[in-house]
Amino acid sequence: MAPERSAPRARTRQYRSGDERRIEIVRAAIAIIAEQGLRELKTAELARRLGVSEATIFRHFGSMEEILVAAVRYEAALLRDRIEAFEGSGTPWERAEQLVLSLLDFFEETGGGPIVIVTGQVIRLSPEIREIAMKTIGLVRRRLAALANEAVGRERAAASGEQVANLLIAVIQSSALRWVMSERKWPMRANAEGMLEVLRQAVEAREGGVA
Amino acid sequence: MAPERSAPRARTRQYRSGDERRIEIVRAAIAIIAEQGLRELKTAELARRLGVSEATIFRHFGSMEEILVAAVRYEAALLRDRIEAFEGSGTPWERAEQLVLSLLDFFEETGGGPIVIVTGQVIRLSPEIREIAMKTIGLVRRRLAALANEAVGRERAAASGEQVANLLIAVIQSSALRWVMSERKWPMRANAEGMLEVLRQAVEAREGGVA
DNA sequence: GTGGAATGTAAGTAAATATTTACTTTGTCA
DNA sequence: TGACAAAGTAAATATTTACTTACATTCCAC
Numbered sequence: 001m002a003p004e005r006s007a008p009r010a011r012t013r014q015y016r017s018g019d020e021r022r023i024e025i026v027r028a029a030i031a032i033i034a035e036q037g038l039r040e041l042k043t044a045e046l047a048r049r050l051g052v053s054e055a056t057i058f059r060h061f062g063s064m065e066e067i068l069v070a071a072v073r074y075e076a077a078l079l080r081d082r083i084e085a086f087e088g089s090g091t092p093w094e095r096a097e098q099l100v101l102s103l104l105d106f107f108e109e110t111g112g113g114p115i116v117i118v119t120g121q122v123i124r125l126s127p128e129i130r131e132i133a134m135k136t137i138g139l140v141r142r143r144l145a146a147l148a149n150e151a152v153g154r155e156r157a158a159a160s161g162e163q164v165a166n167l168l169i170a171v172i173q174s175s176a177l178r179w180v181m182s183e184r185k186w187p188m189r190a191n192a193e194g195m196l197e198v199l200r201q202a203v204e205a206r207e208g209g210v211a
Numbered sequence: 212m213a214p215e216r217s218a219p220r221a222r223t224r225q226y227r228s229g230d231e232r233r234i235e236i237v238r239a240a241i242a243i244i245a246e247q248g249l250r251e252l253k254t255a256e257l258a259r260r261l262g263v264s265e266a267t268i269f270r271h272f273g274s275m276e277e278i279l280v281a282a283v284r285y286e287a288a289l290l291r292d293r294i295e296a297f298e299g300s301g302t303p304w305e306r307a308e309q310l311v312l313s314l315l316d317f318f319e320e321t322g323g324g325p326i327v328i329v330t331g332q333v334i335r336l337s338p339e340i341r342e343i344a345m346k347t348i349g350l351v352r353r354r355l356a357a358l359a360n361e362a363v364g365r366e367r368a369a370a371s372g373e374q375v376a377n378l379l380i381a382v383i384q385s386s387a388l389r390w391v392m393s394e395r396k397w398p399m400r401a402n403a404e405g406m407l408e409v410l411r412q413a414v415e416a417r418e419g420g421v422a
Numbered sequence: 423g424t425g426g427a428a429t430g431t432a433a434g435t436a437a438a439t440a441t442t443t444a445c446t447t448t449g450t451c452a
Numbered sequence: 453t454g455a456c457a458a459a460g461t462a463a464a465t466a467t468t469t470a471c472t473t474a475c476a477t478t479c480c481a482c
Contacts, residue, residue, distance in 0.1 A: 224446095224447065224448075226447085226448060226449075253438085253439065253440085254439070254440060254441085255438085255439070255440090265439095265440080265441085266441090266442085266443090269440085269441060269442080273441095274440080274441080275439095275440065275441095
């Protein structure tokens with residue numbers, strides 16, 4: 001039968017451990033930012049989503065600012081783990097492509113959370129948050145640059161590998177942005193695959209190259 | 212000599228025509244978003260920047276929402292004009308490169324305003340704003356796609372020109388994001404030039420191509 | 423099973439923010 | 453010149469928002 005007319009709160013309190021609750025809060029915060037934008041992140045909205053009172057949120061965090069820092073830390077850690085766990089197979093270029101696509105799949109799996117870091121949406125919240133975000137993007141960049149450098153071949157100037165890595169980051173950011181802007185209708189993976197195909201030709205041109 | 216200790220308002224009222232004032236307001240709004248992010252856009256901050264009272268703002272706009280819509284419209288129009296005015300010279304590919312760099316220069320000249328459209332920062336404010344922003348990006352994309360298609364050559368599948376255009380958009384977005392994230396230290400133009408050089412090779416590989 | 427610690431919340435409060443009101447100053451044009 | 457419209461504002465008001473307090477419930481170690 002129908003539950004309640006419009007239960008303002010779950011009838012029975014949902015007790016959680018502090019750690020669990022903090023993670024719930026952090027994930028809800030990221031979800032709101034990813035789905036509705038930073039402006040819509042409010043304590044009331046957070047409480048509503050979790051089905052708890054606003055006071056509960058402040059039992060576990062001292063301020064909104066703390067929630068934001070924890071949220072960005074949390075997403076950054078997820079992203080870092082994903083990158084470090086990545087292996088891939090085949091040629092360096094194939095692995096670079098796989099990494100890009102794997103990250104985009106990851107964005108989609110996790111509801112777009114890491115996108116708020118990768119597209120700089122949170123960067124102006126505080127210097128601390130900025131640093132975490134920048135460090136994380138730097139990590140992605142270095143990983144891609146390593147693969148790109150291998151793919152391009154060592155005889156060429158190292159700079160070109162960096163530029164290919166920049167392009168791969170650009171593909172990630174652009175695909176993510178288009179996904180968000182299209183209200184998640186435009187698939188990131190398909191979007192990226194088309195661009196990667198073009199890039200592959202540049203890399204092959206370099207390999208076969210002038211030399 | 213020193214003006215006032217900390218004049219809370221200009222001693223003499225600054226009268227403007229309604230049209231002028233509305234443009235001032237709209238530009239200040241965009242400047243705040245571009246420099247400090249959407250969260251920092253407040254009527255008080257807007258009034259402070261313009262040296263007028265908050266009531267003045269509401270004489271010219273019915274609500275904050277209206278200001279936002281007007282601001283996005285305004286920036287979109289600037290961007291559209293810039294694209295339509297663009298000519299360029301040389302081969303189609305050279306002109307495509309020039310257009311990308313010209314847009315980045317434009318972002319910098321105008322204090323980063325159009326970036327809030329191109330990187331989707333305002334897209335979730337309202338359906339109306341979303342539509343304006345999407346339309347504008349679509350315009351950029353089509354212009355680049357036309358040039359890219361010419362550059363790639365007609366004998367190849369039309370899809371590839373589209374993909375090259377997507378990459379050019381990606382270069383624009385990524386360069387702009389990096390500029391914003393670096394607190395405007397990382398130069399957009401230099402960043403993009405490196406990537407364009409790599410892309411050129413892909414296009415040339417296509418031209419000379421398998422055929 | 424009990425008592426203290428952890429978790430939860432209803433009902434606040436204070437500050438911030440958008441918006442309105444009632445009134446003043448300035449421009450303009452007949 | 454004077455009167456009407458347009459622009460400006462100080463001082464409210466209404467609402468939203470982050471955060472607190474005082475108390476209730478649940479967990480868990482003993």
